[in-house]
Amino acid sequence: MSIQKVQNNKAWFMVMPVLILVAISAIIPLMTVVNYSVQDTFGNNEFFWVGTEWFQEILTSERFHNALLRTLLFSGLILAIEIPLGILIALAMPKRGWGVSVCLVLMALPLLIPWNVVGTIWQLFGRVDIGLLGHGLASLGIDYNYTQNNLDAWLTLILMDVWHWTSLVVLLCYSGLVSIPEVYYQAARIDGASRWAVFRFIQLPKIKRVLLIAVLLRFMDSFMIYTEPFVITGGGPGNITTFLSIDLVQMAVGQFDLGPAAAMSLIYFLIILLVCWIFYTVMTSYDNDEQSNGGGPQ
Amino acid sequence: MLELRNITRHQGEEVFLDDISLSMQRGDLNILLGPTLAGKTSLMRIMAGLDKPDSGELLFDGVSVLGMAVQKRNVAMVYQQFINYPSLSVFENIASPLRVARVEKNQINRQVAEVAELLQLTEMLNRTPDTLSGGQQQRVALARALIKKADLVLLDEPLANLDYKLREELRAELPALFAAMGAVLVYATTEPTEALVLGGNTVCLYEGRVEQFGPTLDLYRTPASLSSAKIFSDPPLNSAKVECVSGQLMFANSQQKLGINIEKIPDGSYTLAVRPHHLSREREGIDDIEVKGSVSVTELTGSETFVHFSMEDNSWVALLHDVQNFAVASTVEFYLKPQNLFLFDNDDALVEWQLAIKS
Known part of the structure; x- marks a missing residue:
């Protein structure tokens, strides 16, 4: 036998750090969850195989359906408000001069604040007895109380998220907008294109890529929202703001139902993956469609 | 006829255009020749209506157009960069001026086909500009200018970003393409050889001043001033x-x-x-x-x-x-x-x- 093929195990050694890191950060915790999701325990560290029982239980439970609907509604509202608002603000921001840095710093400020601090700020801000917003509204004669009124609780959470995260959309869109050379606008003016046509056929195509990232980030983040509603409303009043994440924590830590909680985590994870995939596919296929036919500036 | 009377534009102390008076006829090719920063683009922006001069008068067919918005003037412009609508097909790009003017659909199809044929774009009508070569992209931009049937066509160094061979090719076609339109044609360039190939009339611009204006060959043969001779000489005088x-x-x-x-x-x-x-x-x-x-x-x-x-x-x-x-x-x-x-x-x-x- 010839010894032409030299076995070299050094390569394994080189990728080892990455494998270990990924194993610790993702694979091992995930497999633990998978492990819990198919077993039941009555204590004493004894586990029994239950198959897909927990999954069936979660998928058919009304509690899960309601939490899922609430979370989807929340994410939908957040996207519907933050994406157009972010684009509008980015369009209105100055493109040169001293105003640029002022605007950028102002926009970046909310992003620097930790989640739980944002929650605390808004919890105080909205309080009817001492909060600027709550007390202000009360003195105007508007009946507002996020701890008792369902609608007020939702409004407070949405307002808070818009305040906290619209900047992210703004910054992403702005970065796309400033990369458009001035001559494009000039050419459009000479063509006699309307403001809408300029947006639709020059600006939107240029920011489409970053917009996709903005939509994905905002969807994932809002779908996983936990800290802020936990601090502000604690899932209430009743369970009107109990989103999937809050429900999950209640189930896992509050009731210590590890099996159903593990099954729910996996379903939760798969939903996020699925929705992101749908967004991505739809937005990129739209890109391809447009290349083959497309409309014209009207 | 496009007439410029004593057009002046400055920003602070810096003078971009200094008392420029020119008169350009329909159907003529007018070349703005000058080094970079001579004021070619500034002058074109004023002609197009994108900027206003600090003083002076701009007349088109005897009517002052200074107060008229860009969108209202019938102007077409082609730039050094290849400017097209990135997300639209070549067809839609060429059709865009007609769509803005709300031309009837059959008419659009017919005219686009005609212009595309002229500029050899027929096979690319369904593609988007970013899938085309630089020369083809600039052809699309030229087609947009051509189909608009503008009264004033401004070409701002349209061939500068193309490679040598394409430049020669398009340069030979350009004058014939636009001559038939009966528009006032203005072509800015830094290259004396380009001016000579294109013929027509030449305006020698230097530091915002008109050094000389006249038939291109006359300028070449008898430059009125040293700077005019210097601008019109490559390699340098x-x-x-x-x-x-x-x-x-x-x-x-x-x-x-x-x-x-x-x-x-x-x-x-x-x-x-x-x-x-x-x-x-x-x-x-x-x-x-x-x-x-x-x-x-x-x-x-x-x-x-x-x-x-x-x-x-x-x-x-x-x-x-x-x-x-x-x-x-x-x-x-x-x-x-x-x-x-x-x-x-x-x-x-x-x-x-x-x-x-x-x-």
Whole structure:
């Protein structure tokens, strides 16, 4: 036998750090969850195989359906408000001069604040007895109380998220907008294109890529929202703001139902993956469609 | 007819355009020739209506258009960069001016097909601009300008970003394409050769001033001023200070005589100028002037040779045919015919002169 093929195990050694890191950060915790999701325990560290029982239980439970609907509604509202608002603000921001840095710093400020601090700020801000917003509204004669009124609780959470995260959309869109050379606008003016046509056929195509990232980030983040509603409303009043994440924590830590909680985590994870995939596919296929036919500036 | 009357534009202390008056006819090709920062783009922006001049008047067919919005004027512009709607197909790009003007659908299809045929874009109508080559992208931009049937077509260095071969190709087609439109055509360029190939009229712009305006060939043959001659010379014009003492020309530095007698100009100091390709290695006539210099560098390009040499304080360049090599620091003689010599006075204006009949 010839010894032409030299076995070299050094390569394994080189990728080892990455494998270990990924194993610790993702694979091992995930497999633990998978492990819990198919077993039941009555204590004493004894586990029994239950198959897909927990999954069936979660998928058919009304509690899960309601939490899922609430979370989807929340994410939908957040996207519907933050994406157009972010684009509008980015369009209105100055493109040169001293105003640029002022605007950028102002926009970046909310992003620097930790989640739980944002929650605390808004919890105080909205309080009817001492909060600027709550007390202000009360003195105007508007009946507002996020701890008792369902609608007020939702409004407070949405307002808070818009305040906290619209900047992210703004910054992403702005970065796309400033990369458009001035001559494009000039050419459009000479063509006699309307403001809408300029947006639709020059600006939107240029920011489409970053917009996709903005939509994905905002969807994932809002779908996983936990800290802020936990601090502000604690899932209430009743369970009107109990989103999937809050429900999950209640189930896992509050009731210590590890099996159903593990099954729910996996379903939760798969939903996020699925929705992101749908967004991505739809937005990129739209890109391809447009290349083959497309409309014209009207 | 497009008329500019005393157009001036400045920003702070900096003067972009200084008292420009021009008049351009429909169907004519007008070339704005000048180095970068000469004011070509500033002038075009004013013509298009994108900027307003600080003073002056802009008339189109006798009517002032200064107060009119860009969108209302019938102007088309093509830029150095290839500007198209990135997300629209070539068809929609070409059709866009018609869509804005709300032209009927059949009409649009017919006109786009016509223009696409003319610019050889028929096969690319369904593609988007970013899948096309640079030359094709610029063709799309040209098609958009063409289909608009504008009264004023502004081409701002449209070929500068194209490679050599495509540039030659499009340059040959352009004048014919737009001549049939009956529009006032303005073409900005930094290259004298481009102006010569295109023909028409040329405006020599220098530091925001019109140095000269007239038929392109006239400008080339008889530049009115030293800067006009410099702008219209590529490779750069050779110049030297000379003195005229009783009809004898001599170089100001060396007091060396040129060996010709001239009439009709008073004694004094002048600037002598000669184009690089008018220098030759052979003496062809008895009147030929000899200049000697020490070679500093020789550039060989395919079929031509640029010889840079220094003559006293002046660095000159000679453009010779064929590939010839010269040793650095060797002394070489060149000859030039007296009729190819320009003389400019102290105000840099061209002076007429004549060879004295030798007795």
